Each structure stands twice: as C-alpha cells, then as structure tokens.
C-alpha cells in the first residue's frame with residue numbers, strides 16, 4: 001500500500017479506487033459511473049491510486065534487463081518495440097536489441113512480448129477509465145534507469161492547450177518510487193497571480209504559464225533538492241498504479257527506477273461536459289483576475305523564491321553540466337565512491 005507523509009499546509013488530495021469496482025459500476029457516464037468519478041478527480045487535481053489493476057508480466061525477466069543510463073533510455077518510448085515490424089526489418093528495434101541484449105534476438109523477442117503485455121495491461125485500464133473520451137494518442141514511456149532528485153515542477157507539454165494529457169504510472173520495481181508533491185495549481189495560481197504578474201501570460205501558450213510557475217516558485221535543475229516549498233512525501237510501492245495530472249500537481253521524483261507511464265492525449269473538442277479542459281480552467285482564473293477577483297494575491301507566505309536574494313543556492317564552485325549532452329557523465333558522477341556535493 002502506498003505511504004503518504006502529509007504536509008499539514010497542503011491539501012490531502014490522495015484518493016483511491018478499486019479497479020474491480022470501477023469495472024462493475026454503470027458505464028453510463030452518470031454520477032454513479034466510477035470512470036467519470038476517477039476522471040473528475042483527475043481534473044480536480046487529485047492523485048488517484050488504482051487498486052487491483054491486474055497487469056501480468058514476467059517481472060523477473062524485465063528486472064534483469066539492464067537499461068543503460070543514457071538520455072534515450074531515461075525516457076524510453078516503448079511504442080517502438082510494440083510495433084509489428086519484425087526485428088530484421090526495423091533499424092530502431094535492432095539498435096535496442098544491441099543496446100539491451102548485445103544483439104541476442106531471442107532475448108529481444110522475449111522483451112518485445114513483455115513490453116506488449118505490460119502496455120496492453122496499462123491500456124486496458126486507461127481505455128476503461130477513458131470510455132467517455134476520445135483518445136488521440138496512446139504513448140507509453142518506460143523509465144527503467146535510475147532517477148535521482150528531480151527539480152519540483154509542473155509537467156510541460158508542448159502545445160498543451162491542444163489536448164488533455166493523461167499520465168498513469170505503474171511502479172515495476174521491487175522498491176518504492178519516492179515522490180514529493182506540493183500545492184495544486186488551483187491553489188497556486190490565484191495565490192501568486194499578482195505577485196508574479198501572471199496576467200501578462202494570458203493568451204500565451206498554456207505551458208508558458210506552467211513553466212513560469214515552476215521556475216519562479218520551485219527553481220530549476222541547478223536548485224533542485226533545495227526547494228523551499230512545502231511538500232508531501234509519497235512512497236509508491238512495487239506494483240502500485242496511480243494517475244496524477246502533472247500539469248496541475250507539482251511533483252518531483254526523489255528516487256525511482258523502473259516505472260512505465262502513459263502519455264495519453266485526449267481530444268479537447270470531445271470532452272464530456274463534466275470535464276473542463278485545463279486551458280479553460282486557467283482562462284477562467286485570468287478572467288476572474290481581470291474582473292478584479294476578491295482578495296489580492298499574496299503568495300503562500302514563508303517560502304523564498306529560488307532566484308532572489310536569500311533563495312537557496314548550490315554550494316560555491318558547483319557547476320551543473322548541460323543536462324542533455326552530459327547526462328551519462330552526470331550519472332557516473334553520482335555514483336562515485338566519494339562525497340558528491342550538488
């Protein structure tokens with residue numbers, strides 16, 4: 001069972017559903033339809049734990065596959081492996097076969113069938129929950145390399161107002177995946193609206209607003225681990241399945257290996273009436289602020305901005321390399337047998 005260390009100043013937005021009950025509920029889109037309730041919770045900025053989603057696969061085999069700590073395998077787009085194109089005709093598959101199995105086609109074929117088993121289990125759950133939506137894209141990312149201490153952030157999807165993204169996670173490891181999460185967007189946005197001059201971002205791409213909030217309030221890669229914002233601490237146990245909208249629930253991985261996560265995209269033109277898009281919710285805040293919403297924003301006091309005087313800084317002399325180009329080196333540095341100050 002998931003463990004949550006709740007911060008007293010942050011809402012307790014964790015909810016759980018038994019997937020069997022979801023399946024048994026009437027699929028009519030009415031108020032008793034648990035598919036609708038799950039998605040309303042998703043829109044309502046909750047972190048939703050799904051219990052008893054059965055996803056059968058050969059965990060021992062998958063655990064034995066050593067994913068090199070490269071930028072490509074950091075967020076491995078598993079669809080490449082799912083495609084029907086046979087190994088002999090797919091350059092992309094051959095490359096993966098070389099990187100993961102030293103060219104052993106037998107092991108690659110076993111891996112291919114395990115990827116399909118896991119992904120179809122994830123898709124079964126999502127297709128059920130999203131029965132009242134029109135799904136436009138069904139990507140599933142495998143992150144089977146170590147992740148250590150990300151910066152706290154809102155997820156930034158390119159052109160994010162064009163679709164609604166849905167992220168479902170499956171912890172495939174035999175240790176917990178540890179996250180921090182903070183105040184929901186619905187609380188942060190009005191609280192910092194004036195202070196951060198967010199009105200200037202009205203009419204601009206939605207992801208710009210999310211990026212500005214992430215940077216100004218939580219900092220960036222160089223200031224990670226020194227965030228001043230209050231955070232819940234969550235330990236997602238092996239086998240846990242959860243859905244959480246990273247665009248509205250700020251989060252950071254503290255430590256994790258071996259997770260699969262969906263990046264589903266929903267048609268914003270075909271959302272059920274009970275599902276307002278994030279873009280429309282944000283626009284409603286802009287409109288209310290422009291109309292002089294009651295209570296000028298004052299922030300959620302007590303937390304220094306990362307890039308202002310008094311904000312948290314790395315120790316003197318620490319240089320942070322270019323994330324993408326130096327990723328392999330960064331990883332190696334982190335496992336040197338000596339103290340590493342970050």
Ligand SMILES: [Fe+2]
Pocket residue numbers: 153154155246251
């Ligand atoms: Fe994220």
